[in-house]
Amino acid sequence: MTQLTPTDQTRVVRGAKRAVYDEATVHAIIDDALICHVAQILPNATPLVTPTAHWREGRWLYWHGLASTRNVADTPARPVSINICHVDGLVMARSAFHHSLNYRSVTLFGTPEPVTDPAEKTRQLERFLDKISPGRWPQLRPINGKELKATGLVRLPIEEASAKVRNGPPVDDDEDYGWPVWAGVIPLVQHRGEPEMDQA
Amino acid sequence: MTQLTPTDQTRVVRGAKRAVYDEATVHAIIDDALICHVAQILPNATPLVTPTAHWREGRWLYWHGLASTRNVADTPARPVSINICHVDGLVMARSAFHHSLNYRSVTLFGTPEPVTDPAEKTRQLERFLDKISPGRWPQLRPINGKELKATGLVRLPIEEASAKVRNGPPVDDDEDYGWPVWAGVIPLVQHRGEPEMDQA
Numbered sequence: 001m002t003q004l005t006p007t008d009q010t011r012v013v014r015g016a017k018r019a020v021y022d023e024a025t026v027h028a029i030i031d032d033a034l035i036c037h038v039a040q041i042l043p044n045a046t047p048l049v050t051p052t053a054h055w056r057e058g059r060w061l062y063w064h065g066l067a068s069t070r071n072v073a074d075t076p077a078r079p080v081s082i083n084i085c086h087v088d089g090l091v092m093a094r095s096a097f098h099h100s101l102n103y104r105s106v107t108l109f110g111t112p113e114p115v116t117d118p119a120e121k122t123r124q125l126e127r128f129l130d131k132i133s134p135g136r137w138p139q140l141r142p143i144n145g146k147e148l149k150a151t152g153l154v155r156l157p158i159e160e161a162s163a164k165v166r167n168g169p170p171v172d173d174d175e176d177y178g179w180p181v182w183a184g185v186i187p188l189v190q191h192r193g194e195p196e197m198d199q200a
Numbered sequence: 201m202t203q204l205t206p207t208d209q210t211r212v213v214r215g216a217k218r219a220v221y222d223e224a225t226v227h228a229i230i231d232d233a234l235i236c237h238v239a240q241i242l243p244n245a246t247p248l249v250t251p252t253a254h255w256r257e258g259r260w261l262y263w264h265g266l267a268s269t270r271n272v273a274d275t276p277a278r279p280v281s282i283n284i285c286h287v288d289g290l291v292m293a294r295s296a297f298h299h300s301l302n303y304r305s306v307t308l309f310g311t312p313e314p315v316t317d318p319a320e321k322t323r324q325l326e327r328f329l330d331k332i333s334p335g336r337w338p339q340l341r342p343i344n345g346k347e348l349k350a351t352g353l354v355r356l357p358i359e360e361a362s363a364k365v366r367n368g369p370p371v372d373d374d375e376d377y378g379w380p381v382w383a384g385v386i387p388l389v390q391h392r393g394e395p396e397m398d399q400a
Binding site for chain 1 (some may be wrong): 209234235237238239240241245246247248249250251253279280281282283285287289290292293294295296297299301303305307309325326329332333336337339340341342343347350351369370372373376377379380381382383384385386387388389390391392393394395396397398399400
């Protein structure tokens with residue numbers, strides 16, 4: 001099992017017992033998610049966080065946007081922090097204090113780099129679509145040079161990374177287990193609904 | 201309909217036609233979500249983004265954590281950016297370029313302030329739990345002074361705020377509508393599953 005090496009940035013401080021650094025877990029949490037949240041620092045020294053769809057190849061996280069989008073255009077040579085979080089359940093304890101969420105969360109740090117080679121951009125965009133809908137790409141009206149140029153693509157190494165995972169029932173204070181209130185987990189489930197065909 | 205006034209930070213630049221500034225829409229998107237993503241700037245001048253549960257009262261967004269958690273402890277007097285994003289559907293177009301997501305997203309900017317009064321902290325924590333499970337608070341083992349002290353609570357005014365919303369079918373290039381591929385929207389649905397009672 002490959003372990004990622006914690007750095008000062010990625011060593012989990014709060015809730016260290018929930019920390020996970022093995023690469024397979026980090027990759028699985030990334031792959032299960034459709035969007036991530038990218039934090040960057042704007043030229044006026046304020047933070048900005050934007051949601052964006054992502055995909056992964058090996059040890060790289062990719063995202064795209066219109067070439068002028070701030071988290072694509074601004075990021076080269078600027079550090080970002082990225083979080084991906086699945087909320088899997090509501091943890092209902094016997095005291096308010098021990099209520100929690102079951103979750104799987106990955107936090108990344110690093111400096112993204114642009115991907116500009118047209119062939120590689122095309123290959124990555126196909127990989128992205130394959131994540132959403134395997135085999136769809138060859139069925140589409142082919143991408144053209146203008147569209148490819150309008151699309152900004154960046155990638156971040158998945159190196160400075162940590163995961164935090166909570167699952168299982170509530171953990172209450174010993175003396176509270178007899179308290180007369182329902183306790184347990186309410187799962188939160190996401191699924192794809194019935195496709196709605198475009199009538200146009 | 202109350203409109204929030206766009207600032208240089210909140211004026212939506214990319215996809216301006218999807219921008220929404222009315223307060224009711226912003227509040228509804230916030231209330232529908234369990235977690236937000238808080239971006240802050242660390243003392244070493246790198247960004248950090250963390251997921252956290254939130255709730256709202258009037259024109260204030262609240263979140264809490266162990267008093268030492270960085271997005272609670274560090275935020276007073278430091279600017280943050282917060283995003284809340286619901287992904288409602290996969291938008292499958294006839295060309296890769298026009299694929300999209302249906303979403304509801306709110307971005308906030310501002311400087312959080314701590315809430316330290318024990319009675320107000322208690323009242324807000326009850327409001328938070330009411331968002332998750334209305335009427336549960338009085339059934340619980342009452343919160344005690346030690347727990348209240350260990351809990352950090354901050355709030356951010358919902359003033360510098362903007363929303364972006366996309367819904368509906370794909371928008372393809374005119375000449376692509378006849379392309380022989382399925383096009384439409386695949387809804388993404390989240391629901392609460394069957395509660396799992398703690399067997400302890």
